[in-house]
Amino acid sequence: MLGLIPYIRNNLLRNRRRTILTLLSIAASVFLVVVLEAILRHLDDMPHVDGSERRLVVRRNTNFKDSMPQTYNNKIRNVKGVKGTAAIILYWGIYKELRAEYFFGKMAIDADTLAENYPETRVVDPVTGAPRPELTDEFIKDRRGASAGRGLYQKYGWKLGDRITFQGIGFPDVEVTLRSCYDGQERSSFYFHRDYLDELMGRAGQVTFFNIICNTIEDCPLVAARIDAEFANSDAPTVTETERAFQAQWVSMLGNVRVLLRSIALACAFAMVCVAANTLAMSARERAHEIAIMKTLGFTPGALLILLLIEVAVLCGLASAAGAGAAKLLFQFEGPWTDIGNGFLLGFRVPAWLALAAVPFGVFVGWCAALPPFLRVTTAPIAPALRRIV
Amino acid sequence: MLGIPLKYNIRHLYVRWVGTVMTALGIALPTAVFCAVMALNNGLSKALTETGDENTIVFLRKSSMTETNSSIVRADAPVIEALPGIERDPKTSRAIVSKEIMILLNLNRIGGTASNVAIRGMSPEGRLLRPNVKLIEGEWPREGLTDVAVARNISERFEHCKIGDRLPLGKRDWRVVGIFDAGTTAYGSEIWGDAETLAGANLRTDAWSSVWVRAKPGELKRGEELYNSGAIPKSIMNVTEAADEKSKEPEMKSVLAAIGMIATSRISDAGLSLTLAPKFDSQLKSMEAFTERDYFRKQTDMGSPIAYIGQFIAIFMAIGAAFAVMNTMYAAVASRGREIAVLRAIGFKRRSVMISFVIESTILALFGGAIGALLSLFVNGISTGTTNFATFSEITFAFQVNAQVMISGAIFGGILGVFGGLFPAWRAARQPITQAMRAI
Numbered sequence: 109m110l111g112l113i114p115y116i117r118n119n120l121l122r123n124r125r126r127t128i129l130t131l132l133s134i135a136a137s138v139f140l141v142v143v144l145e146a147i148l149r150h151l152d153d154m155p156h157v158d159g160s161e162r163r164l165v166v167r168r169n170t171n172f173k174d175s176m177p178q179t180y181n182n183k184i185r186n187v188k189g190v191k192g193t194a195a196i197i198l199y200w201g202i203y204k205e206l207r208a209e210y211f212f213g214k215m216a217i218d219a220d221t222l223a224e225n226y227p228e229t230r231v232v233d234p235v236t237g238a239p240r241p242e243l244t245d246e247f248i249k250d251r252r253g254a255s256a257g258r259g260l261y262q263k264y265g266w267k268l269g270d271r272i273t274f275q276g277i278g279f280p281d282v283e284v285t286l287r288s289c290y291d292g293q294e295r296s297s298f299y300f301h302r303d304y305l306d307e308l309m310g311r312a313g314q315v316t317f318f319n320i321i322c323n324t325i326e327d328c329p330l331v332a333a334r335i336d337a338e339f340a341n342s343d344a345p346t347v348t349e350t351e352r353a354f355q356a357q358w359v360s361m362l363g364n365v366r367v368l369l370r371s372i373a374l375a376c377a378f379a380m381v382c383v384a385a386n387t388l389a390m391s392a393r394e395r396a397h398e399i400a401i402m403k404t405l406g407f408t409p410g411a412l413l414i415l416l417l418i419e420v421a422v423l424c425g426l427a428s429a430a431g432a433g434a435a436k437l438l439f440q441f442e443g444p445w446t447d448i449g450n451g452f453l454l455g456f457r458v459p460a461w462l463a464l465a466a467v468p469f470g471v472f473v474g475w476c477a478a479l480p481p482f483l484r485v486t487t488a489p490i491a492p493a494l495r496r497i498v
Numbered sequence: 499m500l501g502i503p504l505k506y507n508i509r510h511l512y513v514r515w516v517g518t519v520m521t522a523l524g525i526a527l528p529t530a531v532f533c534a535v536m537a538l539n540n541g542l543s544k545a546l547t548e549t550g551d552e553n554t555i556v557f558l559r560k561s562s563m564t565e566t567n568s569s570i571v572r573a574d575a576p577v578i579e580a581l582p583g584i585e586r587d588p589k590t591s592r593a594i595v596s597k598e599i600m601i602l603l604n605l606n607r608i609g610g611t612a613s614n615v616a617i618r619g620m621s622p623e624g625r626l627l628r629p630n631v632k633l634i635e636g637e638w639p640r641e642g643l644t645d646v647a648v649a650r651n652i653s654e655r656f657e658h659c660k661i662g663d664r665l666p667l668g669k670r671d672w673r674v675v676g677i678f679d680a681g682t683t684a685y686g687s688e689i690w691g692d693a694e695t696l697a698g699a700n701l702r703t704d705a706w707s708s709v710w711v712r713a714k715p716g717e718l719k720r721g722e723e724l725y726n727s728g729a730i731p732k733s734i735m736n737v738t739e740a741a742d743e744k745s746k747e748p749e750m751k752s753v754l755a756a757i758g759m760i761a762t763s764r765i766s767d768a769g770l771s772l773t774l775a776p777k778f779d780s781q782l783k784s785m786e787a788f789t790e791r792d793y794f795r796k797q798t799d800m801g802s803p804i805a806y807i808g809q810f811i812a813i814f815m816a817i818g819a820a821f822a823v824m825n826t827m828y829a830a831v832a833s834r835g836r837e838i839a840v841l842r843a844i845g846f847k848r849r850s851v852m853i854s855f856v857i858e859s860t861i862l863a864l865f866g867g868a869i870g871a872l873l874s875l876f877v878n879g880i881s882t883g884t885t886n887f888a889t890f891s892e893i894t895f896a897f898q899v900n901a902q903v904m905i906s907g908a909i910f911g912g913i914l915g916v917f918g919g920l921f922p923a924w925r926a927a928r929q930p931i932t933q934a935m936r937a938i
Binding site for chain 2: 125129133135144147169172206277278279357359361368375379382383387390
């Protein structure tokens, strides 16, 4: 059997152009199937931030935009199991212009609580990424300062000391100076001082949500229940949920994306079958003559079929590896393409296992497409096949 | 120069029908995805752009853009009500003005995840302002009661939204008493109740979200003309400052519309303008006015993340399909080497051969594109919801596959055919005649 490897190789190389084109079209389909599947996994499994398991978010029971008194902060801090709280105003404003690519989360927060609540983030130099813990102090000292994720620095070409202005939507306009930069898995939020925003609004004491960090993961459900019980009978009842659930809401707002993406992935896979089936049928037809000769020499139909299927497996396997590898590699690096979800796919990566799983998937699809034409050729009677002129 | 007859290409496609169908399917699927994405965009923007009457005007706080962000202090509402250009209800002879409040409520989709649904509290005049919204079941909520009416699309897709159900909102439960149909407009994704009761229950008694008015017919046009003729005093022009900076056409027009109402009052009654002017100005300056149509149209600017992903997908599928077309066409050229040589030998020019093959591949691709466009009809009319990221509230829309979408889809397929056919056709045309004749 091993002696037949050159046969397979030569067959694949016989019509190089066709092999390459088939390879590319299958690779494009696999690329898409892998990316779509990865997006679906990513959406199911938000957020991908280590350390977020210990965090809870307190919001109003009505929706995430309504506000509640800041005085809740002290009561929440005294709830058993709470390690730290951060009072946050979700600020709505336009950076540059109202276009999706200029959209990112803007939050007014008490600067000193940032480090306590997000211990997994590192304060770094926006250019080199080297640790620069002294920036935290600069941010805290400057009342009109801001701290932004490194992703935003890279996306918009910001530098420390740049002035950033937002045109408020239902909020006053804000102008702040970049003083600090943080890096971590989540790296595309924008923070500035809550007391500065309060001053601009001329009314203090209302916040949109509280971010809470608990002592242990086990404490979380109890803490959430205690907080909600505390405010159940007030004018502004709360809902406390895990940071994960809070983030998942944004995704659920997109609606039935899953069905949409899944059906497109199916369409891709089906298109791939069509393409592969067509190409393989072409090559089967061309080879009817020589297969008849091989059968005359004593090859059984089964052996020939196996040979052909191995050839298909090599072709589809290579194509899938190329497509999946490209998908994996592409999203390994930052670039305009990392933002395909337009902020919804933070830290999107193609998992390695998924890329690997794409290879057997591609081979399987190839076999499905190859079986009908190859079965026909290998089982065809010898004499008519020999007589036929291609 | 004589062209190779089209029949030659069509017959060939027919003879190799299995390959033709397979390749066509390979093109049909990307086309279908392309059409579906367009249909989604279409449906979404239709829901926003088809809402609206040129004579209905909404007042918001300046630069708040949407009702969910806006607040107009209650004391300022009478300033708007006093504008003379407002239409009156012939029955009650009250000005058609609706003071409204918008609240978002997090609700669960039936068998699914949660989303924010917009609840609109309105004055009784609010329904006069939206004459196309029809009650289809139950009754309209009455003033002063904790009743709500739910849009049909929302009622079908969200929990607690059937007649008789109770919606937890603020400190009370609200009874669903009616279901209304608002067609494909943005109102079709809302829940309606009484403004005053909703404001009270949500402790929002200091300000309205928006004030809606119906302008007298022709009033807006008159305002525009006045503005263009320069008859409006500079001091009133201040109201448009914000719009001037951006100088966007629709916005400009709507603000002009609002001025139309102010200007007529001033010019017709100089006395009024002298005594009331300062107060008028300072209060109206904190507001912005849009026609209903412009207001909703602006919300399409944000775009939808779904559409983003969709375009990305369609492009990649197209690349894959183009390779497939190339493959098929190369095979076609290879298997017809002798034929091509004969064609050349009997006098057809290289160019004719090349054009003929490009045409063949384009026909093939158009066929695939047409199948794809037809396939996309399956999603036509499917109603679903996503979030309007301008207001952060649920918006229901239906996929709209129309002639434009289908034609674009077929063209999309055709373009794939041209690109896929170009190189193989080039090869066919360059083939040496004698060699090709000799080959078996």
